[in-house]
């Protein structure tokens with residue numbers, strides 16, 4: 618029997634996906650997850666949520682999912698998303714983020730599902746020509762990851778014109794934090810994001826990104842950027858605020874809203890050193906780090922202008938304070954110092 622009004626969450630076992638799934642459940646919606654568990658964790662999902670273990674590139678599997686459930690809309694979070702890996706292995710990024718995404722879009726149209734909320738990224742802009750970044754900023758990615766996301770956005774435009782697909786491309790800045798109770802949170806393997814790396818350094822957890830020479834210490838890439846303290850500045854947005862934006866996005870499209878790309882950030886920049894200081898205050902632990910060379914492709918500053926999302930969706934981030942974001946992440950890392958268990 619078909620369940621009515623199901624939201625198909627592609628990549629729903631990943632970091633942001635599980636928070637979207639939780640927000641959907643809390644709003645009384647029916648999420649179904651498809652995830653190949655390449656970077657996601659089955660154990661992070663509630664038992665009540667159906668998990669289809671497989672790839673969105675598997676047309677037969679997708680057809681089965683669309684026949685089994687009455688899918689109202691798709692939230693598409695699947696991606697390979699390590700910038701440095703995308704430079705070394707672009708084929709993986711175009712295959713997963715573009716080719717597998719194309720299979721998803723084609724299968725949606727074949728099954729007459731024409732609403733999608735897509736996880737895009739600030740990486741579509743490339744090196745900022747002005748700051749904060751509005752959606753009007755030129756899109757000129759500086760790595761294959763960014764290009765693969767921008768290519769998918771282009772496909773959304775063209776599928777909209779030709780097949781009546783209705784979409785929102787949500788361009789996230791730096792997702793961070795965790796559910797307030799620490800029951801779900803960020804567990805990428807390998808981890809490349811700053812706040813979990815700093816908190817793992819506080820807990821003295823061994824990690825490939827951490828220096829071997831100083832156990833528990835952290836590398837900060839670049840101290841000579843044109844920023845107030847010389848380290849990179851980023852815009853951190855609480856993962857639960859991102860999840861809320863997905864609910865608003867689904868309602869907006871259901872109400873006939875126009876397809877558009879929207880920045881999702883707090884419109885406030887924090888340097889790497891400021892993040893480390895905030896983590897020291899929240900954890901009350903010493904956090905060692907050492908300075909390293911700049912990494913290729915890291916812009917000095919990425920800060921959003923998210924006025925359009927606030928206006929179009931009526932979205933207001935509830936946890937804009939960096940200490941609150943770090944505190945929630947700390948709750949998760951204390952509860953799961955080694956990450957989610959295997960299921």
Ligand SMILES: NC(=O)c1ccc[n+]([C@@H]2O[C@H](COP(=O)([O-])OP(=O)(O)OC[C@H]3O[C@@H](n4cnc5c(N)ncnc54)[C@H](O)[C@@H]3O)[C@@H](O)[C@H]2O)c1
Pocket residue numbers: 627628629630631632633634651652653654655656657658671672673674693694695696697698713717736737738739788789790791792793805
């Ligand atoms: N985390 C951030 O700060 C951030 C910033 C900007 C954009 N994004 C984008 O948001 C999305 C979610 O990010 P995240 O941090 O939760 O990443 P994540 O790796 O934790 O989640 C992605 C999920 O998709 C699954 N997946 C990947 N390819 C798949 C496929 N072909 N079929 C089925 N499942 C597949 C993975 O197993 C994983 O569960 C990604 O698209 C990412 O590019 C993330």
